[in-house]
Amino acid sequence: MLQTRIPSPREIESPTQESASLEQTLSVVVSLIGRQYPVMIFVMCLCMGLAGVYLLTASKRYTGTAVLLIDSRKMQGLQTQAPAGGDSPIDSAMVDSQVEVLKSETIATSVIKQLNLLDSREFTGNEGGLLTSISDLFSGLFPEQRPSQDALMRIAIGKLASNLSIKRVGLSYVIEISYQALSPDQAARVANAVADGYINDSLESKYQASRRAAVWLQDRLKELRAQASSAERAVVDFKAKNNIVDAGGRLLTEQQLAEINSSLTQARAQRAEAQAKLERITSILNADDNDSKVILNDLATVTDTMNNPVITKLRQTYLDYAARQADWSNRYGPTHLAVVNLRNQMREIRHSITEELRRTAEVYKSDLAIAKAREESGQKSLNDTIALSNGTNQAQIALRDLESNAQSARALSDNFLQLYMVSVQQQSFPITEARVITQASNAPNKTSPKTTLILLAALIGGAILAGGVAILLDMLDRVFRTVSQVEQHLHTSCLASIPTIGSEQSVGLSGHPLLSKAGRLFNRRAKRAQPPAARPAPAQASGLPQRSELGSSFPQPHRDRLLTANDSVGRYVINSPFSRFAEGFRSIKLACDLSSYGSSNKVVGITSGLPNEGKSTISEALAQTVAQGGSRTLLIDGDIRNPSLTARLAPTAKAGLIDVVLGRVNWTEAVWIDPQTNLHFLPCVVSSRFSNSSDVLASPQMERLFQHLREHYDRIVLDLSPLAPVIDVRATGALADSYVLVIEWAKAKVDILERVLSETPIVRERLLGAVLNKVNMAVMTRYDIYSAGYYRNRYYERYGYVD
Template sequence: MLQTRITHPREIESPTQESASLEQTVSSAIALIGRQYPVIIFVMCLCIGLAGVYLLTAPKRYTGTAVLLIDSRKMQGLQTQQATGADSSIDSAMVDSQVEVLKSETIATNVIKQLHLLDSPEFTDDEAGLLTSISNLFSWMFPEQRPSEAALMRIAIGKVLGYLSIKRVGLSYVIEISYQSRSPDEAARIANAVAEGYINDSLESKYQASRRAAVWLQDRLKELRTEASTAERAVVDFKAKNNIVDAGGRLLTEQQLAEINSSLTQARAQRAEAQAKLERITAILNSDDGDSKVILNDLATVTDTMNNPVITKLRQTYLDYAARESDWSNRYGPTHLAVVNLRNQMREIRHSITDELRRTAEVYKSDLAIAKAREESSQKSLNDTITLSNGTNQAQIALRDLESNAQSARALSDNFLQLYMVSVQQQSFPITEARVITQASNAPNKTSPKTTLILLATLIGGAILAGGVAVLLDMMDRVFRTVSQVEQYLRTSCLASIPTIGSEQNQGLAGHTLLSRAGRLLARRRKQPQPAAPKSVPAAASGPPLGKSEPRSKQPQPHGDRLLTANQSVGRYVINSPFSRFAEGFRSIKLACDLSSYGSANKVVGITSGLPNEGKSTVSEALAQTVAQSGARTLLIDGDIRNPSLTARLAPSAHAGLIDVVIGRVDWTDAVWIDPQTNLHFMPCVVTSRFSNSSDVLASPQMERLFQNLREHYDRIILDLSPLAPVIDVRATGALADSYILVVEWAKAKVDILERVLSETPIVRERMLGAILNKVNMAVMSRYDIYSAGYYRNRYYKRYGYVD
């Protein structure tokens, strides 16, 4: 329904901010989409259009991918030994280093030269951007010289490296080489060329390193050979000078001394070995404290015991019994009879091993005595031989030094010769750790532009952008669109929502005209004879008594020249279409005025607005017609002295009005016009010139006495006032109006302006009966008031006979 709940302004409190539930959030989002869907659709279409233009104009690029493997296995060619560095495995840092090598300008330069890319305009021309296209239009005015070969090479290198992508696959030794080009064949060729170029560069680098090493080794080898020959010649000269003759490279006395010394050394070793064995087995026998584990462990330190089959068999049997005893103890307990028997058997075996060790100890004593006798004999022979060879040894000392120098020089020369041969072989058979495992194919693989990704990003980005624009526009929309906004910001009741009933063809009627259907209805009514003016309805018929009745002799008489005939006025639409939403809204306003009159003399109701052209004059007329139709004595006064638009509409031929009555020029009964159909009385405001002191007139004692007189003759007085923002006339009506109704134009009245003017006009704020939301587009309003969307549907009103 059009009317809203009627609440006194003092009862309305500021709404508290509560956390919105999920349902409210979703409802608010749906309402926002419903309000701003044209903007959302426009932004989405714009984004999709831009994406489509980009997809149509962006050059297509294809990607060729070759896969390279850095093989970590050791590779040897022709069974030759590699250098020390080649034996080490390839680590992760080395693979990352090879990725950077693939991105180097050296590889790019080799690829450009191998494929003759300088002959292709794709690698020598600048990118076809907007600025480049503009500059090309004027290139004929400023001729440029062709870039040099080096400059073209730099451009081509930049292009190749710009579209080249090298990446390592995880933590493996595999490297992907991808290249983007406008041609799939070109992309595959360049990707394969980069891989081959890397392999060739690796081989070339190893070849150069081996060649430099071989040259250095050759020079060093010549020096070492000369040093070795000189040392060997010095040895021969010393032997000849000292008459040293050797047999098989040694002197005879030295050979004999060496043999005796070797025999003595062997005898000493045997004696030491026999003595060590005897001491060890004696220590084992002396340490026998009953611990079988200690004896078995010590037996392993004596070699002969391990070769003794008796001890080996006893030891194996003991270990088997020990394992069985441990197992049975865990199963049956350590006191079980079988476990005790095993322990007894193990004790007997240990005694047998000990006896066998004593017999072995006696054998070791005999061996030790024999070894000592042999050592003494060898020592005596050695002393005799040393006495004979002392003279020869003096010269042999110097000879050995010379021979040692010669041998060292010769060994070093031989080592360098081997390294030189390896280096020569590496030059003739170079190897590399890299190999291509997948060749790039020329199959179409378009990677740019990514149509699906771009469209998906466009939809997501466009939705976000459209939502942001919609939220921004909704936040900037600081106008009144719903009843709740009026009550929230103005802190008063919204008495009614008055719908618009036609297009703005007549600006003098506050932007409202009748619908074509209403026009046809009024045309039919004008053809019929006008009914007589209705008689006064008793006060009981229209509700509680609003005032005393006045004798008919003192009422203004309906003279023919002062009859209202403005049947085309929107204000009469409440009379001509009583079952419309428009009329129902004004009945709601009338009811609010009637209810507010209980307990107080609320006869004079001032109608005002924040700004001009919000429909306050039309609301005043329609409300007055509604009240008059109910039978109440109603007077409509045009109190807008600055711009009396109501007078121009209802009584354009009036010669006397409110100003003339106040100054005493005419009596108020002679200035009143009467509507013969509803018996509405109207007091115009005739202004012949611009009026600057209108507020003084409204605040004058004469105006106050006039209204006191009118209160005695009428039940309800509707006072059409000027707007609040442009002029201050409403502030001077505190002694005239009992209450005020604020007209708010739907979707145009600014929140900030109304809050400001109401704060500057406290008299209106204190006596405000309520506000009216005027010129409402019901179809659009349902998108803003999501909680009362069904309220604006026509089918609910049609069921009760209401029409628009």
């Protein structure tokens, strides 16, 4: 009802609101339940009713259970050798496979034939119940032919499979066989018959398999023996043809190749050693003959020269002469005859050493040639042996294939011989791994329908469905019901929430010009309930300016132009000043006053999205509230297409806004006055509908008139046409300073208002705020969870509220 403040983004992201998210969520859920609880109760009752009908009409069914064990140890008595790992476990997938075998049509067919189930109506007809009764009722009108035996068998198999339940107990080898039937005896008989049928089918399948395997193995064994002998003969013939000799598990060519490779390695080492010696002694011989010191030092690095007695003796003599020559040179000088002779002798010794080295080098050349010849011979032998070995290896590839074929044929023959012996034994001792450990009994065990489970499922499902339906209906409810919706979708403040007047039978703000009988009775009671000081005083008794104080140009009241519609809806703010209705308009007035600071906001345009949303009533009530506050107030009916305000307040008016604009009368002669609040009203009198009403509102004459009126009035309330059907509001940009958008509560569509505001930028830019009209406060508390206590607070009476 009062002006609502839009929270800032900082407040929205505050930790306080984040911590209150759970509380808000719970509040939203509670609010949704409060709004949609009739639909939710209906849906839940419907689900519970359907569950009850099912429980009353469904046939009672009983379950018989037999327990089967897959025992892997039964076959050990027939095995000739025990497995290496002890007991041979049955694979988990094998147990699951046996479950599927139990569900097969073969077992079902044997059970049906064993128990003669084709004669039972439970397997070939309907099972009873509500649907069956309805079906039997109509089946007499349309006789059908009796199905064939095969068709009956298919029907019986389907019924048996639908009521049969086979499951493995955990990860064990135990299989549980359960069957549901209309009688406990029938359920037990079918469950036991399924277990017996499985055991008989297993025995029969094993016997037939063993018999077929024995016949086939006997014929196959003869072929395999012949193939094994032929493969072994082929191996022997191939070895003889390719000269493949095996000596101690190794071929002769492989032994020869290893020996030749070893000899070749030694020959290469000897050749390398001889070549190195020759190169070293050749480098010594190529050295400078005058450098005796270098020659002597190089000789020491050759092993053969050190072992040569001639070179050793010459080298020792040379060293003695060199020492003597150095001594005599120091004593007698380098030119002395003895020193010169020593030098000549040393030269002869070096020449002898060189000659001896040349003979040694020739020996090295001979050794190198021998080593090379030996190496070439070994390489040739190696190449010949490799070529022979490659041929043998190629033959060995084919030989290995032949040997592998021979071994495979012999192993396969031995394996088939063993299988044949086992197969013959199994024909004599047929046995199965399965055995029944618990027979199904015919004790009553009702399993269907499960009353508690069905009722619980219906309750939970009904609650979920009811919640879904409630959420869907709430999402489809695209109308304005709360202040927050107005602020969120229209991005403007909601100035007030105007409630309906009186009970739901009264017209309230429905757009009707007069209150209903119940509404008028409510007004009279409200007036009598007001204290004397709270009743509205006439303009003369209040502190408001008198008509004599308004100036000579201000229109004076005329007895033919006095507003006397005391039972008008807009007059309710005067008759019941302590009502929520009146408090809402004081909120709108306060918003208009606050917006006037710093700018001129004299002319306030009242409009709505669609017709019949109560904009004219809002205009009248707002003007009455402003006028009651002492301001010089003018109410103008600017809805030229449909001047409903004029028809309500001044139905006998002869001149109005159009006449003033056209210059037919002065505006002071067309104004009507309310003697109680001194409200001035300029009606709009039209003899026929205007097609160019927007041109009149946008005309220069209209703009000059409003400029003149601004000089005489403090506040001008302009009742405009709706936004959606006509474009008149778009032409009032030069007339109105701000706009107030009237929204009919629970009727105005969100999409329509968003569209019309986007198409009317002048209204969006100057929009002062919105007003929720015709609000049902009792219902609104179920939608606006945050202000529920605000809308319905019994302590408001302390502040004078009477509604």
